[in-house]
Amino acid sequence: MGKERIPTHVGIIMDGNGRWATLRGKSRSYGHRVGSDNVERITEHAFNLGVKTLSLYAFSSENWARPKEEVEELMRLLEAYLKRFLKKLQRENIRIVITGDVSALSLKLQKVIAKSEAETANNLKGVLNLCINYGARQEIAYAVNKILDKGEPITVENISANLYTAEFGEPDLIIRTGGELRLSNFMLYQGAYAELYFTDVLWPDFNETEFDKAIEEFGRRHRRFGKVQ
Numbered sequence: 001m002g003k004e005r006i007p008t009h010v011g012i013i014m015d016g017n018g019r020w021a022t023l024r025g026k027s028r029s030y031g032h033r034v035g036s037d038n039v040e041r042i043t044e045h046a047f048n049l050g051v052k053t054l055s056l057y058a059f060s061s062e063n064w065a066r067p068k069e070e071v072e073e074l075m076r077l078l079e080a081y082l083k084r085f086l087k088k089l090q091r092e093n094i095r096i097v098i099t100g101d102v103s104a105l106s107l108k109l110q111k112v113i114a115k116s117e118a119e120t121a122n123n124l125k126g127v128l129n130l131c132i133n134y135g136a137r138q139e140i141a142y143a144v145n146k147i148l149d150k151g152e153p154i155t156v157e158n159i160s161a162n163l164y165t166a167e168f169g170e171p172d173l174i175i176r177t178g179g180e181l182r183l184s185n186f187m188l189y190q191g192a193y194a195e196l197y198f199t200d201v202l203w204p205d206f207n208e209t210e211f212d213k214a215i216e217e218f219g220r221r222h223r224r225f226g227k228v229q
Contacts, residue, residue, distance in 0.1 A: 005219030007172035010046060011055040011194070013186050014039070015178030016202030018070075029073040034204040036077045040085060043128055045208045047094060049215065053127040053168045057186050061101070061135035078132060079109050082116045089116075093125035099164035100134035127168050136188035139164055143189075165190055173218045175211075177203045195221045 014035060021031025039056060046054045059074055066074075082096070089096055096116045105113070113132075143162035147154055160166065170190040174183070179200040183191065197214045199206070 006050040006215060007195075007218055008051070009053040009055065009169055009171045009173075010051050011057070011171040011174040011187055011191070012042070013057045013174070013176040013178075013184060014203040014206075015176060015180055015184075017204060019178065020202040020204045028070055031204060032070075032074055032077055036081050038204055038206065039081065040088075041208065042206065042211055043085075043094075044088075044092070045211055047092065047126045047128075049212075051126065053129060053171075055099075055129040055131060055165070055171060055187070057134065057184075058130045059100075059132045059134070060185060061133055061138055062185065064104075064133075075106065075109060078130075079112050082112050086116055086119065089120055089123070089128065093123045095120045095123040095127045097127055097129045097168075098132050099129055099139075100132045101138065102133065104133050129165065129168065131186070134164075135185045136183075137185055140189055159189065163189060170194065173197060173214065175199070175214045177201055177206045177210075193223070195223065 017031035017035035018028035019031070020034070021028050039058075043054060043056075058078060063074070064071060086096075098113045098117065102110055102113055140159065140163075142164070143159050144154060146162040147158050152158055160170075165187070170192075171187055171194045173196075174187065174191055174194045175197045176183070177199055179198070179202075181198050183196075187194070195218050197217055199210065199214070201210050
């Protein structure tokens with residue numbers, strides 16, 4: 001796989017943990033635990049291929065409507081993931097960034113997030129962007145309010161410059177697992193010209209081979225950005 005065919009920024013909507021577990025007679029929480037383990041595998045593989053930024057939709061602003069027990073388990077998994085994976089990220093020179101409204105999270109989880117971001121802030125190989133309590137519509141409103149606070153005109157360029165993801169750019173490729181054909185409030189503004197890849201494979205089964213299929217499909221796309229080429 002040629003390096004010129006590797007997207008710089010990949011976003012993944014990690015869907016299907018609950019259905020994967022239900023098909024096996026397990027709890028949805030079990031599916032989330034298995035899905036969390038898969039995050040490590042795919043993250044390592046993506047950066048080894050040459051991806052520079054990997055944005056993972058870990059918890060949406062709409063996910064609070066799920067059953068309380070499931071939300072609590074997701075928060076425990078996020079905390080455990082950050083603690084467990086931090087040393088590996090340091091070894092691999094990967095920076096971790098959290099995008100979303102973290103103020104709604106527990107103080108304990110906020111401290112873990114702050115520690116993870118601070119300890120990897122100078123890592124240069126790549127950026128792992130975990131989208132937690134994230135919603136694209138909310139992000140756009142956040143950016144517009146920042147512009148208004150600064151007394152600047154609301155332009156396409158100013159909105160882009162004030163999004164959570166401004167410093168590492170727009171995604172080249174957005175992958176959604178689990179068979180649904182929608183973006184579900186993920187990077188709506190940044191993804192205007194992203195290539196979209198949908199697969200029926202549920203997230204816990206989305207292994208390195210499946211990731212490579214998405215990258216290979218990306219390499220076959222002819223990106224024109226509205227121009228005639």
